[in-house]
Amino acid sequence: MAICNFPSTPLLLFPPRIPIFLAINPKRKSLRAAACNTTSHKNWNISKDFESQVKGHTFSEDFWADYKGKMEEMKQVLLQHSNxxxxxxxxxxxxxxxxxxxLGLDHHFDEEIDMILGKLSNHNFDSVEHDLYDVSLHFRLLRNHGYHVSSDVFNNFKGNGGKFEAELRQDIQGLMELHEAAQLGFTDEDIIDEAENFSRVNLNKCLEDTKVDDYHKKMIKNTLRHPQHKNIARLTARNCMNGGLVKGCSNKRWGKTLTEFAKMDASMGELMHQEELLQVSKWWETVGIAEGLSRARSQPVKWYIWSMAMLIDSPSLRVERIELAKVIAFVYLIDDIFxxxxxxxELSLFTQAINRWEYSASxxxxxxxxxxxKGLLDTTNGxxxxxxxxxxxxPIDSFKVAWISLCSAFMLEARWFRSSELPRAKEYLENGQVSTGAHVxxxxxxxxxxxxxxxxxxxxKDTSTLLSSVATIxxxxxxxxxxxxxxxDGSYLKCCMNDEAKMxxxxxxxxxxSMISNQWxxxxxxxxxxxxxxxxTxxxxxxxxxxxxxxxxYTYDQNQRLMLLEQLVNTTKLF
Known part of the structure; x- marks a missing residue:
């Protein structure tokens, strides 16, 4: 099987490190703002020597020739595998x-991968010719690429009693891939729910089994904690490049080439993202808003990480990542104002001004x-x-509607907080979906x-369900x-407990x-x-x-720090 020795937390994979200033106190939304120690707030900003280090790096002609050669070699490997x-x-x-x-490299080989998967979609992967690992991997890859593949294929691994066969409990590779496949389930797919539960329960039992070696236990832990579908490949690929990628493959010749290509591609991506971050940081300095709002978050690194991660699969979308980071900056800024x-x-006046969307409203x-x-209008109109x-x-009318909705949601949260009023859970969540800023x-x-x-x-309008699910998550x-x-917390949890006294x-x-799982x-x-x-796409x-x-x-420690995010940035060589 193809095994990647994933890290225990997601890691960016890019090499040389450029230091940044990294301490923050991440503040929550209005209902919980009072619980935040804003006096200890610090910023995520690039270091003073960041620009000189970025501008001083280039790639040689030999590097480019080697890079293009390895890409072409992998395309030939894919063509050979299309038989x-x-x-x-x-x-x-x-x-x-x-x-x-x-390794997060599929965007380089979209045509070749589509050709292979298109052919594979015409082959019947069942339990007669293929084991649990094969069928699960086939299901996951095809569904992930939009091919129709029925989850009923997993019924073939059930016995007469309607339960998964007992011997599958010892198939560690098959169980791990079954768990990966189960992450791509739809609503009302009972067999996928059963597969997820069966794989999770038995993988946890394997962790307690003294006969299972440490290597496989580490693999199992990472599969349970960080299933591939719920991680961004280019942020979790470092250990794949360090070995273990092609174990179990009958032809390992392409493994070395692919790993070397991944490392070169990572180096190129590193420089590209550093240059983009530099542009975002300079834009924020030029806007000059942070000078008058000292308690507001000034975190260009964090804003850019959001946009970088969202569009990391499309390196050519440089302008889109930079512009999106600007939007994210204003979502954070307006949240802090509220x-x-x-x-x-004052907040009512601000919301009214947003509704007017006129410079004179200032x-x-x-x-x-x-x-x-003014900065919001300038940026959005631009x-x-x-x-x-x-x-x-x-699209300015659609942009206006999005910002008006966001400020109205912030306004409602502010009123709830200031009146100590706790809304019903349903009302809170409907408003809370908007106040995440995901829609904007x-x-x-x-x-x-x-x-x-x-x-x-x-x-x-066709994306309303998608936007709602992302915002709810x-x-x-x-x-x-x-x-x-x-x-x-004054959050959804508190609202639920208030609605249901016995909960x-x-x-x-x-x-x-359970709700998060269903939204996925x-x-x-x-x-x-x-x-x-x-x-x-x-x-x-x-x-x-x-x-x-x-x-x-959104994973905080006891000091209200985003430790997974800080660990990601501290251990990466991206910045």
Whole structure:
């Protein structure tokens, strides 16, 4: 099988490190703002020598020649693996495609991979000729690429009693791949739920089995904690490059070439992202808003990490990543204005000004809000103009609606907080989906990618379910992470316990975990079934990646620090 020795936490894979200043106190939304120690707040900013180090790095002609040569060699390997007449060739092709995906390199070989998977979709992978590992990998790869593949194929591994066969409990490789496949389940797929539970229970038993060696136990832990579908490949690929990628493959000749190509590609990606981060940081300095709002978060590194991760599968989208980081910056900034600065009356004036969307409306605002308001209009109008220049359609009306909705959601949260009023759980969540900012960010990205025009098969209204599922995952994960951290939360958990007097804290947490799992199934269905069109591939991947980033952005420690995110940046050589 194709085995990657994943790290215990997601790691960016890019080599030389450029230092940044890294301490923050991540603040939560309005209902919990008072619990945050904002006096200890610090910023995520690039170091003073960052620019000189970025500009001083180039690649030699020999590097480029070697890079192009290895890419062409891997394309030839893929073409050779497209001959699927032999059973072993079909399995090897699955392993090869999986290995490329685990290294985050599939965007270089889209045509070759589509050709292989298209042919594989015509082959019947059942339990007669193929084992649990083969069938699970086949299911996962094809569903991930939008091919129709029925989950009923897993019924072939059940016995007469309707339960999974007992001998499967000892098939560690098969169980791990079954668990990976189960992450791509849709709603109402009972067999996938059974597969997830069966694999999880028995993999945990393997961890307690003294006969299982340490290497496989480490593999099992990483599969359970970080299934591939819920991680961003280019952020978890480092250990794949350090070995173990091609174990079990009958032809290992391509493994060395692929690993070397991955390392070279990572070096190129590192420089590209450093240059983009530098642009975002310079833009933020030019805007100059942070100078007048000292308590607000000034975190260009964090904002860029969001946009970088969302569009990491499309290196050519340089402008889109930079513009999206600007949108994210204003989501954070306006959140801080509502949480840390404004009185109810001032925030009401700000919300009214957003509704007007006129520069003259700044005259109605307190002095400290004016630069932020003007900066938001300048930035948003500028992005809308870029979209019009590139695609002929100006989406400013859609942008306005998104920002008005966000500020209205912040306003409602502010009123709840200031009145000590605890809303019903349903009302809180409906508003909380909007206040994550996910809608604003994805709406801007939708148009930055050129979608929504006459020729496009996708319109903004078609993405409502997808946007809602991403936002719900963000909101519930944020609230759940904070609830597990300190227990002093005014979040969905608290609202649930208030609605249901007999619901314990543990039951409320389990309820939220179940809701997050269900939203992932809805997101899967939207991405792989309803929005399965090549014209929306980038948007679909970005939406998935935004949900995949949630554990990094919303897992707090006892000191309200985002330790997974800090560990990611500290251990990476990206910045």
């Amino acid at each position: 699927l007449e032999e059973k072993n060739n079909r399995k090897d092709s699955l392993i090869l495609v999986d290995g490329i995906q685990r 949480d840390l600065y404004g009185t109810t009356d 005259d109605t605002l307190p002095e400290y809000m004016r630069k932020s308001y 992005i809308a103009q870029k979209v019009e220049d590139n695609y002929g359609t100006n 960010i994805l709406v801007h990205l939708f148009f930055l990618l050129g979608l929504g025009r006459g020729w496009s098969s996708l319109h903004l 963000c909101r519930l994960s944020d609230d759940l992470g904070t609830a597990q951290q300190d227990g002093s 314990s804290r543990k039951e409320a947490q389990q309820h939220m975990e 199934k809805i997101l899967n269905k939207e991405c792989f079934l309803h929005l399965n069109d090549s014209s929306v 980038c948007f679909r991947r970005a939406s998935l990646n935004s949900a995949r980033m949630v554990p990094l952005m």
